[in-house]
Amino acid sequence: MPGLALVLLDSLIKVAGGVAIGWWLKDAAGKGKSGGGGGGSSKKSKQSAARRAGAAAAAGGIGSSAPVPRPQEELKMVLCVNMSLKMGTGKVGAQCAHAAVGVLWSHYNSHNVAIRQWEMYGQPKIALKVSDESEMAALEAKAAAGGIPTYIVHDAGRTQIAAGSQTVLAIGPAPKSQLDTVTGHLKLL
Numbered sequence: 526m527p528g529l530a531l532v533l534l535d536s537l538i539k540v541a542g543g544v545a546i547g548w549w550l551k552d553a554a555g556k557g558k559s560g561g562g563g564g565g566s567s568k569k570s571k572q573s574a575a576r577r578a579g580a581a582a583a584a585g586g587i588g589s590s591a592p593v594p595r596p597q598e599e600l601k602m603v604l605c606v607n608m609s610l611k612m613g614t615g616k617v618g619a620q621c622a623h624a625a626v627g628v629l630w631s632h633y634n635s636h637n638v639a640i641r642q643w644e645m646y647g648q649p650k651i652a653l654k655v656s657d658e659s660e661m662a663a664l665e666a667k668a669a670a671g672g673i674p675t676y677i678v679h680d681a682g683r684t685q686i687a688a689g690s691q692t693v694l695a696i697g698p699a700p701k702s703q704l705d706t707v708t709g710h711l712k713l714l
């Protein structure tokens with residue numbers, strides 16, 4: 526039994542030591558940060574950061590501290606890729622990234638709670654194929670009519686394809702069942 530007590534004591538000391546080092550590191554990091562601003566600018570930048578956070582919170586935007594309720598239903602974003610353009614893999618990837626960033630930024634301050642929820646709970650994205658010539662515009666119209674965020678990427682045409690081509694349509698984030706009424710018939714890419 527004394528052996529066990531010693532082992533316990535030993536691990537207790539190790540844990541306590543770890544916690545103490547953790548505190549010390551946190552403190553040192555905090556000091557480093559406020560000291561790094563140089564000549565009074567740290568106070569200013571703290572104030573403007575606070576102002577930005579306040580404005581964002583008021584708008585429900587970036588850095589908002591308002592609690593985000595867990596979504597009732599699975600949320601997702603779909604990225605509909607224009608297959609008739611025959612883009613290379615890297616190009617498709619880049620265009621999908623444009624679309625996801627574009628739809629998020631263009632609707633970020635819209636008080637759309639689905640955006641905050643999607644952001645907090647995994648940000649699921651699905652890539653789908655669109656090939657019919659007129660389909661992208663029709664999909665966008667249908668989604669927008671249902672109040673779902675949309676964004677179409679128009680390529681600058683520096684590589685591979687003609688300038689102004691509609692490469693990817695992003696729809697969402699929105700509840701899965703709502704998105705399925707718009708894009709449920711499209712095949713996975």
Ligand SMILES: *[C@@H]1O[C@H](CO)[C@@H](O)[C@H](O)[C@H]1NC(C)=O
Pocket residue numbers: 607608609610655656657658659660661662689690691692
């Ligand atoms: C694909 O892009 C071309 C060029 O912009 C466009 O004419 C066509 O309608 C697009 N396809 C779809 C499915 O939107």
